[in-house]
Amino acid sequence: MSWFPIGPDDSGGWRLDIVGLLAVTGESFIHDQAEAITSSATCLLPRLMPAPQALMRARRPVALESETAKVCGVYSGVTMDTLGFFANLIHPLDELAPFSFKVLRIVYTADLVTVRRGEAVDDLDNGGETPRLRRAKTVHGALSNFTSNSPLFESANKDVGAVLYSPLNIVAFSSFLLTIGLVGAAAYWNDGTALLGIALISLSTSIIGWAGWWRTDIRSRRSLSKVPDGDVVIRSREGAFILVKCSEAIALELYAGIQECHHRIQARAYRIFMMIGALCIMPAVVLFGNCTFNMQILVGASYMILNLVYWLIGILPRRYHWDLSRYTVEDITPVDARNAHTVTDENDPHEGMRSFTRTLWFVIRETKRTAWVVRSGSAPSTPQWRAWLDEAESAAYKTDRKWRAVRRKDEIMVMSSEELSRAQTTHGN
Structure with a gap:
């Protein structure tokens, strides 16, 4: 007798009846990437995908997930306790070391498009406006319609969707081709059970993907009146800070606005599609356990590879999947x-x-304000801390970058009420 079964013999060889369970394993991999998967039109492709039921939710999300952080407008005074989804993709909080500090400038890409007149100097020597210059002006004019200074700003270029060649889209198309290959193999071996199982599981993936297909809608400022800059300060739970210098329109889109999920089908139809998808998955699992040994090997290997690929994709930063x-x-x-x-x-x-x-002093030094510190709760509201903030704001306003903030804080913290009062009087004078 052999220690291990040999061949697919029913009397003692290998049996892969459990291969159907591979179709519904790997749910955590798919659930973590559900938003990115269903944001792209590739979710409509009929294909093998591990655990398609992970995309089935009793309630569809109405907004993208946010990260816990303190966000405060330097000039606007708006304070929030969460950081928006796309903002966290641009500058992920989990990549910040404790007590770190960054200053970022965020602008609309379209605003950076300019007509480089130097490229058309030779043509202009001939007199008149050249076709190259006209094309440059046309492109620049078209792109400027999507900037915050354009009357079309309230409705133009709002969507931030999946990258066309994102890893998830590549895997989706590859698995579609893989599914076609499995269908061909099932037809070659005259395995109707496998053929029907692949058809049902692929149909369920397409139906569930259609039900969850959505697009983003970034709320933008409608008024074109002059407003102050939209600079914001973000403080993580670990004490790291990010100062974002941007326009008020960008601050509204990324930090103050709600990044909503607009689903392409109605809620009632969504529940119907979910039910149909579930009804397709269950018999497909049974059919996979009863197809021929050769097809069980192919289907099982396909699902193991797909599970591994989706696990590897989960390691990648999320921003790789989104067009920002x-x-x-x-x-x-x-x-x-x-x-x-x-x-x-x-x-x-x-x-x-x-x-x-x-x-904290580094941030105050760049903003030259401390009102945001109080509003965001970034410092205690004791008399000593208020005195330190007053001195820090004064030093920042005077561009005293060498002010010894930490030493001065230590000195103020041990002051009595009388000493603190005298120090504030001296500072005020």
Whole structure:
């Protein structure tokens, strides 16, 4: 007798009846990427996909998930407790080290498009407006219609969808081709059971994908009146800060607005499609367990490979799946603040050590304001802290970048009420 079964012999060989369960495993991989999968039209492709039931939800999400963080407008005064989905893709909070600090400038990509007149100098020597210059002006004019200064701004270029060649889209199309190959193999071996099972599971994937298909709608400012800048400060739970310099329109889209999910079918139809999809999955699992041994090997191997691929995709940063080309992001963190999360001078127990106070001072130094600190709860509301904030704002306004913020905080914290009052009087004078 052999220690291991040999061949697909029913009397003691390999049996792969459990292969149907592979079709519904890997639910966590699919659930974590459900929004990205159903945001693209590739979700409509009939194909093998691990655990398509992971896309079935009793209630469809009405808004994209947000990250817990304190977000405060430097000039607007608007304060929120969550960071929007797309904002967290642009600058992920989980990539920030404790007490780190970044200054980012975010602008509309379309606003950066300019007519480079130098390219048309030679043509202009001939007199008149050349076709090249006319084309440049036409492109620039068309793109400018999608900027915050355009009357069309309230409805133009609002959608931020999946990248055409994102990893999920590539896998979706590849699995579609794989499914066609399995159908051909089932037909070659005259395996009607496998053929019907593949057809049902592929149909369920397409139906469920159609039911969950959605698009984004980023709320934009409708009024074209002059408003202050939309700079915002984001504070993570670990004490890291991001200062975003942007227009009020971008601040509304990424930070103050709600990034909604607009589903393409109505809620009642959604429930019907979910039911149909579930009814297709159940018999498909049974059929996979009763197809021929060769098809069980192919189907089982296909699902194992797909599970591995979706697991690997889950490791990638989420921003790889989304088209954020609407925005251009530039890191403009000052050189003397880039190492806020590290020890810069071991001989200086105050300014050389990483601390929340030092990082907070770096942010105040760039914003030249402290009202946002109070509104966001980034500092205690004690008399000592209020005195320190007053001095920090004054030093920032005077562009005193070498002000010893941490040492001064330590001095103020041990002051008595009388000493604090005298210090505030001296500071005010």
